[in-house]
Amino acid sequence: MDTSPPNVADTGPLSDRQATRPRPLPSALAAVLVFLSSGAVLVLETASLRLVGPYIGVTLQVTSSVIGVALAAIAYGAWLGGWIADRRDPRPLLAPALVLAGIATAVTLPLVRYAGEVLRGGATAGILLLTALAVFLPAALLSAVTPMVVKLQLGDLRRTGQVVGRLSSIGTLGGITATLGTGFVLVAALPSTAIMVGLAVLLGLTGLALGVYLHRQNRTEVPGRPRVRAAAAVLGLVGAGLSAVAPNPCDVETAYHCARVVTDPDRPTGRLLLLNSAQHSYVDLADPTHLEFAYTQWIGAVADVLAPPGARLDALHLGGGGFTVPRYLTATRPGTDNLVYEIDGELVKLVQRELAVPTGPQLRPVVGDARMLVAARPDDSADLVVGDAFGHLVVPWHLATREMAAQVRRVVRPGGIYAQNVIDYPPLRFIRAELATVAAEFAHVALVTGKDALTESQGANFVIVASDQPLPIAALTDRLAAVTDEPTMVLSGAALDEFVDDALVLTDEYAPVDQLLATTS
Template identity: 45%
Template sequence: MAPERETPYGLSAWAAAVLVFGSSAAVLVVELVALRLLAPHYGLTLETNTLVIGLALTAIAAGTWAGGWTADRVAPRPLLGPLLGISGAAVALTPAVVRGAAATGSPGLLLLAATLSILVPGVLLSAVTPVVIKLRLTSLAETGTVVGHLSGIGTVGAIVGTVVTGFVLVSRVPVSGILVGLGVLLLVASVLVQVAGRRGRGDAVLALVVALAGVGAAAAPSGCDVETTYHCLAVSVDPERSAGRVLVLDGLRHSYVDLEDPTHLEFAYVQAMATVIDTAFLVGEPLDGYHLGAGGLTLPRWLSEVRPGSTSRVSEIDAGVVEADLRLLGGELPPGVEVSVEDGRLAIDDLEAGSLDLVVGDAFGGISVPWHLATREALEGLEASLGEDGVYVANVIDHDPYDFARAYVRTAGEVFDEVALLAAPDVLAGRDGGNMVVVASREPVDLEVVEEELAARGTDWGSLAGAELAAWADGAPVLTDDFAPVDQLLTPYGR
């Protein structure tokens, strides 16, 4: 067998394939991890995905063009080491830079940091492929073979980077660890390329940058105790209540749990839900319930305590949230509570018709909403699962002009006979945003009693129903599986 031929620049076919494969994979790792890094600040929404994918494609296009143009004008071999080493330093610095920008509270600085964290390594890594192609070309007769072969290898690398990151790395390694680790690998590759090319200069400066980036990533405040599959999750202690714990998801206070008193309901929207339940059903009567979203399991714990014999089936898509709940509750779920790690929309299809007294929807966050749980088809499945006296209560978070909340209310009105909206007076008047509770059923719930009971709890909430609510939601679109622009309708922080 003849020895493998090298180009005049000393780059073998195997070395070329490894460089193209690895750099292409690295671009996709950076893209996917950037989504995780930005989700606590922008939400895991269609718009965030569009922004990150658009920036990544821009980086690939710019890097490919710039790499090819440069390789035609200067000696290409010396370009490889710096491209890999500088991109490694940039990738390793990303967690500290992005989180540091977020800590300043400046939206513009955060957007700039997020943009550069994708563009800089993306451009440099994408320039590797045209440089390698230039090194492998020895005659015009083999142009198609070389370009096609290496382009195909680059695509395979991108696929592997996507699959390994999505199915393996994100579920096992923190975001900071992925990016700093990738930075180290790129730096090692840079050193090997420099040594193989007999380049005199070393990568000591870049190595120092990567090392400092690792320290910075570890020291930079991430706001997370755990980076789960879907959330940046933290649990904080209530300084005014020793047994109180707050579950924070993506920077927002999501649930409150009193470890010693399951009947303590801290958040106003949870009090509103509990008051609706107590108004719609006989006090103390056990209920069969289904919960979309686990949160801190606040309402399932409350039901188990105040209505002994109740059953609560909970669907939570994020296993990390379930693990946090189990840690909070000492590893044991309350009596009658069953939690499944699953997509709630799929679980809706398995609900037995007419089998439930209560459905609780608490899967909508303040900066992102699982759109497939907000559609008419999803609500039809929930409505069918309820008995004649069944009630659906859902937490919705929106701000002026409340486009998503109004669309959700109108959609619920297409499915349920009776729909009402509970919220603080400033929210109902359009002067403020925040939590709203949608109440849907076949028979009306006595809203006057609900308001009186909430006032007794010290919660000043009002309600809209009937023609008044219809006027409030008038003109909003009906959300369906075919048309649900939830990310565009939602106003996370007000205007």
């Protein structure tokens, strides 16, 4: 006699089991739903960085917040989907979940853009709130799909591991495909509006098609009563309409920036380049010698005292932006070779079109990562290296390390100068660390900044000046007094050593740039 306990899944009358156990979905359909829903979450996560960037920047904190909010949405969505699937037949819930996720995605775009105008800046609460608005709701709805699909496919407990493992791997493949596809293709080819609206339409149409299919195959009610379906349609149309009229801070969305060029109302030929809504560069179309921002005046003064007036230089620029300093050198030192390393090719096209950058033999942009390009440059090949590369308002960490400074020192000729623009905020931990880092490679270092920058409560620009030979401090001080619009100081020698104190030297192994920049109360 067989005394083994009965399989729980096989207990009860056959008719009862058939009545209570939902029919599994076709394997191919289950795979498509899991692949799509998991992939859509990663599209949302990647695209949301572009949505929030113009308002709160693209820093390590912002990236971490997006990842954290997305993971929270996945966790809560998966838990909620599983909880519901154990209490109701998941079949009629799948289509509404996709449709609602599409509506939530459509509404996300205007929601972030309107809220972003209010939450501008880098405050932690603002970062968390805006990233939550961008990601959480649609990602949670999409994450509920997989556990419902899994529940439907678990008709035989002997195949539980196989079913869960298969669908889990398909979901992971969907996420990988979406991440690579968005990062390498969609972001480069489409603006954020097109990505978000396209995803919303895809999810909505998939949900509607799924509802019709399930109704025909299983003779179940098409999900949602007429009023509910009408309300969903209205919400979708409202979201699409708001997306069309929501304020867009970008003229052009590149792979790295939300870029915009505006005319200076006080100077008809003046143009301001905004990157992620931050003032990045100022160019006077009629006067390339006009330097509007203080830090460009400081770098211009460094170039002015580096060699006799009018003498040509071999200048290397790490970061192009509006090409303000290269234009200045081209105008003041005819024959100067300005080689500009700019990672954002679309930005180069924008400034060539909108700012009339005179590219040619004396001003040559090269698209690529400055760290890689500097490493390939010959020794002793530049008289002046200008470091002005930023990701939003932060120097990319790999351009701020001792290893990078060593590469720059290798490239700078004897007697040449490295001038690096840095932005920092009280308590000024990053500029101290960057000074210590540059001083670890260059024998002579000075700091140019505003008169009150070391004591004021807001952020400020600093220009680090470094060379392997004594710097012309007196000549630089005199030149700064002649060309700058605000009181400026040059810190060097013992005063600079006292300011730097025992600051951390940044290396490729340890360079917590974003953390050093974080303000403390």
